Amino acid sequence: MTISRFEVFTTVVDLGSFTKAAKKLNMTQPAVSHAVSSLESEWGVSLLIRDKKKGLRLTEIGQKTVIHMREIVSRIEKINQEIAFASNIEKGTVRLGIFYSASACLLPKILAQFQRKYPNIEFVLFEGTYEEIIDWLESGVVDVGFIIETNEATAYETLPLVKDDIVVAFSERHFLNKYESVTIKDIANEPFIMPKGMYAPYIFEIFKDAHAEPNICFEVQDCTTIANLVKEGLGITIGSKLFLKTHSQLKYKDLAVKNVRDISLAFNSSKTSPAVQAFLKEARRVYDKEQ
Known part of the structure; x- marks a missing residue:
């Protein structure tokens, strides 16, 4: 052996x-x-x-x-x-769990700074859903993962990075373009594209608080597919401004009642390697500047 x-x-x-x-x-x-x-x-x-x-x-x-x-x-x-x-010869591997909007909008800023300091440290990226990242953390597949903070107790320590606004997204020709902000009652009868997974209960809660229900026409797991359906005018959706702003052909407006989600890095401090510790330190430095 x-x-x-x-x-x-x-x-x-x-x-x-x-x-x-x-x-x-x-x-x-x-x-x-x-x-x-x-x-x-x-x-x-x-x-x-x-x-x-x-x-x-x-x-x-x-x-x-x-x-x-x-x-x-x-x-x-x-x-x-x-x-x-x-020996001042920094090397190692960081196994990182990441979801789409984080990989597109958050990770590049950290890596650009990190690899200037530690060019010999290798990254292995595991891209998946929020639920998969939690599973990977629990099973040890990844050392650290981007997560959405919830009110539920977690077994991991977290490093908060950014607050991400929740917005309403629609096609370029949609009537919501004329609005300054959008209430749930404004969109209650509109065809709605519902994300699957842990994000769905969050959206249902937003509608429930407004005493309304979404008029669901599609339920979709993949974020890019949701964005493309919205772009083609097949419905509207509610989602992450961080993600939706990467799709230039989509329009979005703030909700009248502000909603945000906290994006953090989750890790187990008792199991972090020097490479992971260096990554967390650089992530904190980069996003402290963003606050």
């Missing part, structure tokens, strides 16, 4: 592919397959189910052991980083 096999196995699981893992690790695909097979042979168990239709899936024992393998790989990475930072 070697730690390098753990690194190979966790990379295969995270990327869902032997080919992608080989490319990531700068290995041949047969070498990656051999490392995983050797681990299974040594332990006498099957860790992965190889299904041509459904792809790679963890077996029950694979699900239990990969947690410990990630922890061991993470510990070794932190040891190497501590040694590198002590």
